[in-house]
């Protein structure tokens with residue numbers, strides 16, 4: 050099949066590489082000419098596991114090409130996938146549909162005279178398919194909703210092993226084409242508006258699950274219980290499931306914060322109530338302040354008279370593991386709160402996200418390429434992203450180089466007994482400490 054994908058970000062590029070590796074002819078289109086030139090030279094701007102290897106292979110096989118003009122990029126397409134960004138609109142909490150509208154106008158100008166399917170993969174509010182149909186205004190084009198559920202950091206894994214493919218359309222022709230594409234997958238066909246809502250309803254539900262376990266963690270800390278046992282016990286009930294019950298520092302990234310806000314706005318537009326989602330948005334914002342305060346309070350304990358500067362090493366800047374993405378990263382927001390405190394010096398390390406963090410935090414913190422150097426002569430070590438790498442460091446060595454011995458593991462990554470036996474004053478989330 051000839052597939053064109055508009056937008057080469059964290060969704061568009063892995064999707065393009067995935068389809069190309071399955072033998073389809075894929076053209077990835079991006080209006081950013083510099084980006085297309087970099088892609089033509091084999092340079093990828095984002096970090097995703099195994100993406101570079103598969104990218105190189107599919108380009109070499111001639112299955113993956115690039116274009117910056119939509120007209121040129123879709124001329125042979127049977128299927129056009131819209132995977133452009135829908136960030137939060139400045140000044141409102143709605144999804145900004147500028148890129149969707151621009152791409153739709155350009156498709157309209159192509160005056161397509163054969164049947165093609167245009168699938169909207171970007172996360173868009175209910176009713177956007179109708180809007181795109183109106184802009185393109187061409188009976189040869191079937192506008193379909195086909196939301197993306199892949200996770201950053203695991204994009205290719207999720208592309209090849211999706212839980213479900215959701216396709217919203219009433220067109221039999223579009224169904225036939227997409228059935229061919231996903232013949233071995235679990236496909237759910239719905240109407241277009243339901244499909245658009247499935248994406249928001251899913252993301253908001255997962256965000257809600259995380260916020261819920263974070264609140265249970267707070268209760269555990271006060272009541273003397275352990276949130277990890279509670280989550281394990283809850284997860285054994287198959288109706289609840291054991292995923293997305295890891296208590297931590299709050300959710301972040303380019304999806305959950307934006308999509309929960311957009312869903313709330315949609316509910317207001319339709320005069321419908323979404324009080325749970327409202328609570329989750331506010332609760333998650335508050336959580337990052339609360340975690341920053343916990344860290345700042347620990348620092349104050351070490352410096353009761355305010356006569357010295359406390360050095361804190363922070364492991365993790367990305368919004369989660371396996372990605373270089375710092376958009377709405379809770380780690381970054383916690384650091385920003387800490388920067389408002391007096392007498393704190395922040396040393397930071399992330400395996401992949403230092404460069405993206407620099408674009409937000411500038412030179413207000415000190416960046417390290419090595420976790421051991423980052424923790425040298427610090428008073429406290431704080432873990433804020435759940436990287437596997439952090440599980441396997443030589444903490445004995447790290448402790449010997451530290452000035453004091455506090456380890457705040459706010460992603461519940463490490464083995465508590467082991468860290469205590471090494472000599473750390475260790476704390477994690479969702480447990481009571483005296």
Ligand code: UDX
Pocket residue numbers: 197198199200201202252255259292293294295296297298299300301302303304305368369370
């Ligand atoms: C999410 C959805 O999972 C995916 O289906 C959708 O397509 C895009 O949005 P992503 O943003 O890549 O994916 O990250 P995800 O793995 O869902 O994590 C989101 C945030 O929640 C991260 O900050 C993560 O650290 C946090 N999280 C996740 C927790 O705090 N606890 C958990 O148990 C799970």
